[in-house]
Amino acid sequence: MLVKVFPIKLKDGAQAAAEAVVREFAPKGPGAEPGTVSFRVYRDPAKPDYLLFVEHFADQAAYDEHTGSAAYRELIAGRFAETMTEFVEIDHELVVAL
Template identity: 40%
Template sequence: MPVITAVIRAKAGGEAALGAALLDVAAHVAANEPGTLDFFVGRDPADPAVFTTYERFVDRAAMDLHNGSDVVARFFAIAKPLLDGPVTLVIGEEISAKGRPALDA
């Protein structure tokens, strides 16, 4: 199953707006994207300017649908002036999850 991990850093003063924009994406995903199994948003307690997302999809088509969605485009339009550096994206295939056996890597 495809997964994405993103690390996103806000400029000083942009933390609240960036966090709100991420939560808007999460709410949209929960209500409208059955192919997105999970969409987690985290924030570093030691550095509240750093956010992470972890996203799990039923298949590549669901991931592509999410990434090409209006809500993701809107997020990046809002986030662009708030970002402190590039977004780090890691796209992978899940090989293990709690409660499920690990796949052969």
């Protein structure tokens, strides 16, 4: 299992636009990818213009397929990227899950 976590700082006032892109992307990208185990995006009500992505993939090949898809290129690398000011990509290893 490959776990990716992305804390993402958005441009001021970009929260609604970023969330709209994520909602459009979810069924077209991760929702249609057999190797994507889970795709979750969280907002922090106390921290505007910020999103946290937590994603689980079967393996590195599934992640590569995810980031190489047409939906990802158009919506995440394209429109969503225009709403960001910075992001960090953090790999995690699962210890326990219920």
